[in-house]
Amino acid sequence: MKIETIAIHAGNRKDKDTHAAIQPITLSTTFERGEDGDYPGGFIYSRIDNPNRSALENVIAKLEGAEDAAAFSSGNAAGSAVFQALGTGAHIIAPDDMYHGLRNQLLQVFKGIIDVSFVDQSSIEAIKAAIRPETKLIWIETPSNPLLKVCDIRSIATLAKEKNIIIVCDNTFSTPINQRPLQLGCDIVMHSTTKYLSGHSDVIGGALACNTNNDFWKKIRNVQVLAGAVPSPFDSYLTVRGIKTLPYRMKGHSSNAAIVAEYLNNHPLVEKVFYPGLKDHTGYVIAKSQMSAFGGMLSFLVKGGSDEARKVVNSVKIFTQATSLGGVESLIEHRASIEGPETKTPQNLIRVSVGLENADDLIEDLGMALLKIGKIK
Numbered sequence: 001m002k003i004e005t006i007a008i009h010a011g012n013r014k015d016k017d018t019h020a021a022i023q024p025i026t027l028s029t030t031f032e033r034g035e036d037g038d039y040p041g042g043f044i045y046s047r048i049d050n051p052n053r054s055a056l057e058n059v060i061a062k063l064e065g066a067e068d069a070a071a072f073s074s075g076n077a078a079g080s081a082v083f084q085a086l087g088t089g090a091h092i093i094a095p096d097d098m099y100h101g102l103r104n105q106l107l108q109v110f111k112g113i114i115d116v117s118f119v120d121q122s123s124i125e126a127i128k129a130a131i132r133p134e135t136k137l138i139w140i141e142t143p144s145n146p147l148l149k150v151c152d153i154r155s156i157a158t159l160a161k162e163k164n165i166i167i168v169c170d171n172t173f174s175t176p177i178n179q180r181p182l183q184l185g186c187d188i189v190m191h192s193t194t195k196y197l198s199g200h201s202d203v204i205g206g207a208l209a210c211n212t213n214n215d216f217w218k219k220i221r222n223v224q225v226l227a228g229a230v231p232s233p234f235d236s237y238l239t240v241r242g243i244k245t246l247p248y249r250m251k252g253h254s255s256n257a258a259i260v261a262e263y264l265n266n267h268p269l270v271e272k273v274f275y276p277g278l279k280d281h282t283g284y285v286i287a288k289s290q291m292s293a294f295g296g297m298l299s300f301l302v303k304g305g306s307d308e309a310r311k312v313v314n315s316v317k318i319f320t321q322a323t324s325l326g327g328v329e330s331l332i333e334h335r336a337s338i339e340g341p342e343t344k345t346p347q348n349l350i351r352v353s354v355g356l357e358n359a360d361d362l363i364e365d366l367g368m369a370l371l372k373i374g375k376i377k
């Protein structure tokens with residue numbers, strides 16, 4: 001089956017009793033046992049498994065070409081399950097611009113438990129230099145947040161294999177529609193399903209998918225059930241519902257973002273645009289070799305500083321000034337102020353999640369907002 005067909009059918013379980021065409025939401029926390037003490041429906045208790053969660057895990061596994069997938073109550077909980085499965089004393093290598101929520105999790109929650117080296121992963125030499133005997137895992141994120149830096153999944157995966165190190169890719173920005181890390185050599189893929197997979201900015205969720213159901217994966221499954229950060233049946237249902245249109249939404253996000261990136265790239269009040277689909281982007285060639293489309297995320301530097309960037313995000317009318325990404329509506333944010341005082345993100349950087357509105361309207365809105373900083377000068 002092709003990806004559009006998988007997206008629609010792999011997350012559905014028709015109801016055998018009612019013949020409802022769409023899977024109902026099973027709110028029951030517990031499931032009746034048979035006379036022999038068995039579980040005739042295959043379910044025991046909803047923290048362990050639930051029909052809606054199981055349907056969600058099935059569609060994500062199929063989309064990523066994975067042997068198995070596990071759903072969590074947030075992207076951060078999915079990341080945490082990987083780190084918990086590693087155990088005390090592990091060293092990991094993560095991107096120097098790792099998603100800040102997971103970076104802070106490693107530095108605060110896993111302080112003293114896991115040791116992290118943050119490196120610029122666009123350099124394979126930098127990754128090699130950071131490997132130690134106790135390095136258990138390389139975490140990659142490409143394109144990264146918020147500079148859309150690209151790392152070479154194939155060569156990092158080859159390096160990891162040589163050294164017997166687990167490699168995990170945060171594929172939130174690309175989704176399995178645009179990039180399939182397991183096919184490029186990764187062991188595990190991580191998603192914040194809060195973003196494109198659910199797609200409508202109304203559910204927090206996360207997922208992991210594995211290349212092989214090995215011992216490490218079994219540990220992750222054990223953490224999922226015993227640590228218990230599982231998604232509710234309703235959240236699982238909403239995510240399955242969102243995934244049905246994912247392939248078509250991603251086409252729209254990618255084509256709209258390409259138009260917006262091109263427009264900003266030619267704008268006199270814009271200093272630089274970061275979008276992997278632009279030919280002058282440093283990661284363009286690698287991105288083209290591992291992505292089938294470049295996605296809906298971009299960022300840009302306005303001429304000026306924090307004041308000018310804030311003026312732009314305060315002046316748009318169609319974009320909503322908010323953090324997060326991946327919904328059908330366009331979002332815009334002054335990134336440095338959400339990341340906090342220690343951020344390395346430039347003060348004049350604006351991050352955009354390009355939605356599915358008409359690209360002409362988005363361009364007009366950005367153009368109007370940029371004119372406001374033209375007037376400041």
Ligand SMILES: *Cc1c(COP(=O)(O)O)cnc(C)c1O
Nearest residue numbers: 074075076099170172192194205
């Ligand atoms: C949002 C996000 C996360 C964290 O996901 P939550 O669902 O907010 O916990 C992780 N990685 C990336 C790239 C993200 O954008």
